[in-house]
Amino acid sequence: xxxxxxxxxxxxxxxxxxxxxxxxxxxxxxxxxxxxxxxxxxxxxxxxxxxxxxxxxxxxxxxxxxxxxxxxxxxxxxxxxxxxxxxxxxxxxxxxxxxxxxxxxxxxxxxxxxxxxxxxxxxxxxxxxxxxxxxxxxxxxx
Amino acid sequence: xxxxxxxxxxxxxxxxxxxxxxxxxxxxxxxxxxxxxxxxxxxxxxxxxxxxxxxxxxxxxxxxxxx
Numbered sequence: 001x002x003x004x005x006x007x008x009x010x011x012x013x014x015x016x017x018x019x020x021x022x023x024x025x026x027x028x029x030x031x032x033x034x035x036x037x038x039x040x041x042x043x044x045x046x047x048x049x050x051x052x053x054x055x056x057x058x059x060x061x062x063x064x065x066x067x068x069x070x071x072x073x074x075x076x077x078x079x080x081x082x083x084x085x086x087x088x089x090x091x092x093x094x095x096x097x098x099x100x101x102x103x104x105x106x107x108x109x110x111x112x113x114x115x116x117x118x119x120x121x122x123x124x125x126x127x128x129x130x131x132x133x134x135x136x137x138x139x140x141x142x
Numbered sequence: 143x144x145x146x147x148x149x150x151x152x153x154x155x156x157x158x159x160x161x162x163x164x165x166x167x168x169x170x171x172x173x174x175x176x177x178x179x180x181x182x183x184x185x186x187x188x189x190x191x192x193x194x195x196x197x198x199x200x201x202x203x204x205x206x207x208x209x
Contacts (some may be wrong), residue, residue, distance in 0.1 A: 004160050007143070008143070008145050008163060008165075009163075010145070010147060010163075010196055013193070013194060013196055014194065027163070052183070055162075055176070055177045057158075057177065065158075066158045067157070067158055068158050068159060068160060068161060069158060069160035069176050069177045070157070070160065070161055070162070071160055071161065071162030071163070071176070072162055072163050072164075073147070073162065073163025074161055074162065074163070091201075094177045094178065095177055095178055114186065118190065126192075132147065132149065132161070132189070132198060133161065135149065135189055135190075135200075136149040136151070136161055136200075139149060139151050139161055139200060142151075
């Protein structure tokens with residue numbers, strides 16, 4: 001079941017069945033209530049989130065504004081995972097139920113280090129996802 | 143299994159829009175819920191070429207006002 005959900009997430013596009021099973025074994029499901037924070041801007045971050053149900057809003061604190069809502073199949077928290085910096089935004093659930101799959105940074109790094117083909121595919125997809133988010137941002141500001 | 147990765151941009155409101163995957167290609171006139179709010183699709187175009195099963199779609203929408 002989780003493998004089927006992961007198959008619909010662009011980050012894992014191109015992975016084999018075995019790869020998806022490995023990724024699924026790293027995931028921990030978390031349900032968050034509307035209004036509950038997933039992460040807070042400025043905090044240290046060591047988790048990647050895959051939204052499988054509901055919506056998460058991405059909120060910048062200064063000036064306080066919501067920049068985008070992310071729904072099913074989207075990943076978030078990836079910036080801190082890639083660059084090791086603090087969380088760039090606050091993430092808050094806005095609908096019920098909001099369910100995410102959580103992957104810890106160390107598990108993610110180990111998986112990519114131990115399977116460099118998988119690591120290449122996932123990081124290429126991660127770049128494509130960031131590119132898509134930039135395009136969305138550009139279109140939002142037309 | 144086609145997956146439509148959709149960028150929703152809202153006009154006529156300060157709503158920030160959203161990004162969400164769907165198994166169905168959006169169409170003009172569709173109603174879509176982003177978070178807890180309902181919108182109406184008024185523009186659809188391909189943002190970039192599809193890659194394998196993934197299609198990248200831009201949608202412009204506006205707050206839904208039933209007539």
